Amino acid sequence: MAASRRRFVTQKVVFAALTVFAVVTFNFFLFRVLPGDPAVGGMRDPRLSPERVEALRERFGVDDPVFLNFEDGNPFESQYFAYLGALSNGDLGTSYAFRDQQVTTLLGQSLVNTLWLIVPAQMISIVLGVGLGLLAAYKRGTRVDVAALTFSLIMWSLPTFFLGIILLFVGTTWLDLSAAGRVTIGAQYTEIWDQIGDIVSHMILPTATLSLVLLGEYMLIMRSSLVEVLGEDYILTARAEGIPRRQILRRHAFRNAMLPIVTLIALNLGFTVSGAIQVETVFSWPGLGHLTVDAVNQRDFPVLQGAFLLLALSVILANLVVELIYGYLDPRVKGA
Amino acid sequence: MNRRALALLLSAVMVLSACAAEPDTEGTTTTNSETDGTTGTTGTTGTTDTTAPPVDATGGTARIAWGGSPDSLNPGNGVLAEAYTLYELMYDTPIGLDLDGNYVPELATDWSVSDDGLTWTLNLVDNAVFHDGTPLTSEDVKFSMELWRDTEDFPFLPSYPDVFTIEAPDETTVVLTTEEPIGNFESRLVFMYIVPKHIWEGESDPVAFDNAEMIGTGSFTLAEHSQGEFVRLEANADYWAGRPNVDEVIFQTIENPDARVTALRNGDVDMITELPNTAIPTLESDANVEVISGDPLAPSLTDVFFNIVPEELCPPEDGVCSGHPALKDLEVRKALAHAIDKQQLIDVALLGLGTPGISLTPTGLGDFFNSSLEDYAFDLEMAAGILEDAGYVDSDGDGVRECLADQDCEDLTFRFNYPNDSDSAPRETELISGWWSEIGVATTVQPLDPDTLTSVCCPTFDFDVIRWGWGSDPDPGFLLGAALCSEIDSGFSETGYCNEDYDALYDAQAVETDVEARRDMIWEMQEILLRDLPYIIPYYDQAVQAYRADTFTGWQTGASKLALEDPSSLNVISPAG
Numbered sequence: 001m002a003a004s005r006r007r008f009v010t011q012k013v014v015f016a017a018l019t020v021f022a023v024v025t026f027n028f029f030l031f032r033v034l035p036g037d038p039a040v041g042g043m044r045d046p047r048l049s050p051e052r053v054e055a056l057r058e059r060f061g062v063d064d065p066v067f068l069n070f071e072d073g074n075p076f077e078s079q080y081f082a083y084l085g086a087l088s089n090g091d092l093g094t095s096y097a098f099r100d101q102q103v104t105t106l107l108g109q110s111l112v113n114t115l116w117l118i119v120p121a122q123m124i125s126i127v128l129g130v131g132l133g134l135l136a137a138y139k140r141g142t143r144v145d146v147a148a149l150t151f152s153l154i155m156w157s158l159p160t161f162f163l164g165i166i167l168l169f170v171g172t173t174w175l176d177l178s179a180a181g182r183v184t185i186g187a188q189y190t191e192i193w194d195q196i197g198d199i200v201s202h203m204i205l206p207t208a209t210l211s212l213v214l215l216g217e218y219m220l221i222m223r224s225s226l227v228e229v230l231g232e233d234y235i236l237t238a239r240a241e242g243i244p245r246r247q248i249l250r251r252h253a254f255r256n257a258m259l260p261i262v263t264l265i266a267l268n269l270g271f272t273v274s275g276a277i278q279v280e281t282v283f284s285w286p287g288l289g290h291l292t293v294d295a296v297n298q299r300d301f302p303v304l305q306g307a308f309l310l311l312a313l314s315v316i317l318a319n320l321v322v323e324l325i326y327g328y329l330d331p332r333v334k335g336a
Numbered sequence: 337m338n339r340r341a342l343a344l345l346l347s348a349v350m351v352l353s354a355c356a357a358e359p360d361t362e363g364t365t366t367t368n369s370e371t372d373g374t375t376g377t378t379g380t381t382g383t384t385d386t387t388a389p390p391v392d393a394t395g396g397t398a399r400i401a402w403g404g405s406p407d408s409l410n411p412g413n414g415v416l417a418e419a420y421t422l423y424e425l426m427y428d429t430p431i432g433l434d435l436d437g438n439y440v441p442e443l444a445t446d447w448s449v450s451d452d453g454l455t456w457t458l459n460l461v462d463n464a465v466f467h468d469g470t471p472l473t474s475e476d477v478k479f480s481m482e483l484w485r486d487t488e489d490f491p492f493l494p495s496y497p498d499v500f501t502i503e504a505p506d507e508t509t510v511v512l513t514t515e516e517p518i519g520n521f522e523s524r525l526v527f528m529y530i531v532p533k534h535i536w537e538g539e540s541d542p543v544a545f546d547n548a549e550m551i552g553t554g555s556f557t558l559a560e561h562s563q564g565e566f567v568r569l570e571a572n573a574d575y576w577a578g579r580p581n582v583d584e585v586i587f588q589t590i591e592n593p594d595a596r597v598t599a600l601r602n603g604d605v606d607m608i609t610e611l612p613n614t615a616i617p618t619l620e621s622d623a624n625v626e627v628i629s630g631d632p633l634a635p636s637l638t639d640v641f642f643n644i645v646p647e648e649l650c651p652p653e654d655g656v657c658s659g660h661p662a663l664k665d666l667e668v669r670k671a672l673a674h675a676i677d678k679q680q681l682i683d684v685a686l687l688g689l690g691t692p693g694i695s696l697t698p699t700g701l702g703d704f705f706n707s708s709l710e711d712y713a714f715d716l717e718m719a720a721g722i723l724e725d726a727g728y729v730d731s732d733g734d735g736v737r738e739c740l741a742d743q744d745c746e747d748l749t750f751r752f753n754y755p756n757d758s759d760s761a762p763r764e765t766e767l768i769s770g771w772w773s774e775i776g777v778a779t780t781v782q783p784l785d786p787d788t789l790t791s792v793c794c795p796t797f798d799f800d801v802i803r804w805g806w807g808s809d810p811d812p813g814f815l816l817g818a819a820l821c822s823e824i825d826s827g828f829s830e831t832g833y834c835n836e837d838y839d840a841l842y843d844a845q846a847v848e849t850d851v852e853a854r855r856d857m858i859w860e861m862q863e864i865l866l867r868d869l870p871y872i873i874p875y876y877d878q879a880v881q882a883y884r885a886d887t888f889t890g891w892q893t894g895a896s897k898l899a900l901e902d903p904s905s906l907n908v909i910s911p912a913g
Contacts, residue, residue, distance in 0.1 A: 034787075035785075035787045035788050035791055036785075036786075036787025036788075036790070036791075037787070037790075040787075040790070041415075043415060043491075044786070044804070044805075044806065044807070045492065045806075045807055046806070046809065046814040046815060046817060046818065046828065047491070047492040047495045047809065047814065048491050048492065049495060049826075049828075050826050050827065050828075051488070052488070052490075052491055052492075052494065052495070055488040055489050056489055056491065059489045059543065094544065097407060098407055098408060098413075098563075099408060099410075099413045099489075099543055099544070100408055100409075100410050100413055100543065100544055100545055100546040100547070101408075101546060101563070106563065109562075109563060110564075165592075165594065168592075168594070168595055168598070169594075169598075172595075172598045172599075172602055173598075176602075178604065180401075180588070180589075180590040180592070180595045180596075180599060180604075181565065181566070181588060181589075181590070182565070185399075185560075185565075185566040185568060185586050185588055186397060186560070186568050186584060186586050281591060281592065282592050282595070283592070283595070284589055284590045284591045284592060284595060286562070286563070286564035286565045286589070290564065290591075291564070299787070
């Protein structure tokens with residue numbers, strides 16, 4: 001039993017590591033297929049003379065061969081192997097657009113800001129989404145169910161930026177909330193509560209936007225999953241035995257119905273790292289999605305590679321964790 | 337249902353922070369009154385008028401929202417306008433450029449040139465002190481200018497001091513020598529930010545230096561910076577030319593234009609450096625907000641240019657040179673010029689915020705703009721007549737005129753491209769195509785991303801007509817260089833235009849130290865460009881900014897150029913009394 005468990009885990013981890021390597025390689029070449037010169041980065045200025053561009057290309061190393069060096073000496077003196085070499089030392093390089101900034105520094109700051117936004121939003125939407133889904137399934141067919149279902153469908157299909165702009169307008173016009181940023185910059189707080197209050201007043205709108213968008217999906221999955229489980233024979237048996245409905249729900253149905261939700265949550269945790277981009281844009285939140293979009297526009301390869309690596313890692317890790325957790329939640333998975 | 341769920345969610349958010357709900361409102365009030373500076377306390381009752389602060393009150397925090405954020409604190413690395421705004425506040429340059437386009441003394445009290453035009457002597461102020469307390473000397477000026485000159489990986493700055501040999505004979509004198517006389521001496525010094533030698537000389541790779549403290553001699557010091565989020569500056573109390581009135585200036589990045597406008601209306605910020613033209617009516621209706629427009633600090637233009645590269649000058653390495661043959665005929669270009677209504681273009685596509693353009697020298701360049709030129713009048717009938725007279729007739733009745741017999745083309749159908757990162761370009765090209773179609777000229781319009789546009793443009797010359805634009809240097813020389821024969825291979829020339837007379841004038845103005853004589857040559861070059869029409873310049877951009885009149889006074893709005901984030905405003909604004 002223990003041996004098969006260990007083999008299962010090792011297998012999953014090795015597969016995840018291989019996926020990371022594939023992603024690293026794919027991303028490296030993907031960005032270089034984009035037209036345009038990172039030394040120019042979309043700039044159009046007479047001062048950026050051909051000599052300047054040449055000097056910058058040399059600095060960035062983008063004048064080297066991309067994959068294999070066929071011209072002189074060592075075939076591995078190329079951008080790709082230089083990148084792999086640096087990466088194995090944990091060095092993500094220096095940004096092209098921010099020429100005096102390390103990619104790790106830029107990514108680190110942005111990731112913290114993004115987590116600051118998505119962790120509360122995810123928590124709220126999971127709790128409310130699952131709760132609403134439970135309620136709807138429990139009161140299936142009633143007006144409560146129809147209302148919850150309609151609300152969730154609307155939230156799920158509403159474009160994020162649109163909801164964001166609406167909330168921005170409502171929040172700043174009538175609720176006197178802050179329109180942008182994470183805190184009031186340069187504010188002097190006399191008490192810790194002032195500071196918390198300031199942070200909260202800045203967080204309400206972006207968090208609400210993101211929560212509402214995520215909530216719909218959780219609710220819909222939870223509801224349909226629970227409805228399906230409640231239709232199973234063993235639930236019928238339990239009811240026939242005279243077990244109270246609440247107890248059936250809690251003891252027999254809920255745990256099984258949570259399986260798809262766990263998958264979804266894990267996948268979302270990975271994706272929301274990048275998926276908060278629209279919310280970040282509307283509320284001027286200096287997060288990871290924001291950094292990535294700017295980097296695409298400026299052909300900032302090192303930042304792009306770093307950001308995509310981070311995203312890939314978070315998705316792969318989340319998947320790995322889910323697969324391992326599944327083993328506990330659903331004993332059938334263990335042997336497979 | 338919807339609203340109830342929203343309220344439920346909002347209260348859930350509040351619950352998360354439990355008892356934070358009450359301090360939340362308190363916190364907001366605290367910061368609001370701080371935004372108002374000293375006004376918050378006196379403004380509440382009418383009887384405190386006697387204790388009102390004097391007109392040039394000091395103190396307060398000026399909050400400014402902008403759409404971008406500085407890309408580097410290192411003046412050599414900076415590319416974006418926001419970065420240059422910071423350099424102007426934190427550093428001084430030998431010579432300044434005021435908002436009316438005049439060169440004015442800054443660190444240099446005066447400067448003079450030798451009779452042969454090769455040696456320039458600058459006398460420096462003797463009381464400038466870096467933020468860390470070290471006095472500025474001519475050695476710092478020499479060091480800085482050589483740093484910008486010799487670090488070839490800096491994108492912009494090396495192109496200014498490249499002609500100079502720099503000497504510092506004594507502490508307050510700098511001598512610059514050139515091999516040839518230069519006509520644009522002052523403009524080469526306006527971006528020469530003087531950095532402290534004792535801090536920078538230890539940096540082996542100045543490009544990798546993040547300059548996180550920004551020690552300069554400017555009127556503000558850097559207090560706090562968060563990449564992509566905000567920059568907080570404090571007034572330099574020891575500024576050699578007199579300290580600013582405000583205590584602090586905060587630049588906050590608010591990328592979403594609507595949120596920026598809202599922040600100004602709500603009083604979260606005191607000034608916004610840019611706003612969408614569509615927001616102007618709303619802001620103008622707000623009694624506390626003033627909206628101003630003017631030439632931008634960095635003048636820029638929108639151009640429509642033609643591929644007219646002569647076959648024999650097609651760049652040997654990169655050239656495709658697939659331009660439409662009829663565009664090489666000046667009569668065709670004249671007709672096209674007569675068929676653009678620049679004012680209507682500005683009114684429709686820019687909601688009125690632009691100045692009709694005429695040449696490669698924008699109005700924001702002051703006297704260098706040739707104000708005597710007369711543009712091709714908008715006259716569709718005349719335009720059609722020109723084509724008719726030149727032999728371009730629609731013989732098959734499909735609405736498009738046919739090419740001449742000796743031209744290698746069928747009819748006047750042009751490819752028309754524009755960059756997809758411009759908001760107004762789709763509307764502009766639509767209007768222009770509409771007018772052109774009325775004179776029997778067809779276009780196939782296609783937006784391209786800027787990199788793809790570059791790859792079809794220059795030096796490949798694989799296009800017919802492109803609508804694009806340029807940002808201009810304070811000196812007209814840079815942009816006028818785009819029409820030189822010698823720039824065809826480099827890709828700087830986007831038209832392939834080549835005219836020996838024009839080139840001769842360009843070379844002459846570059847070494848002309850007499851301001852009047854140089855200006856005449858630059859005027860003549862603009863005239864030649866208008867006559868030969870490699871370019872049609874639909875308009876010069878205008879900047880729009882807005883500020884709150886009830887928080888600070890003294891914003892500099894009277895000059896021809898508009899830049900409320902410039903030291904010229906931030907050094908003098910004071911809390912409203």
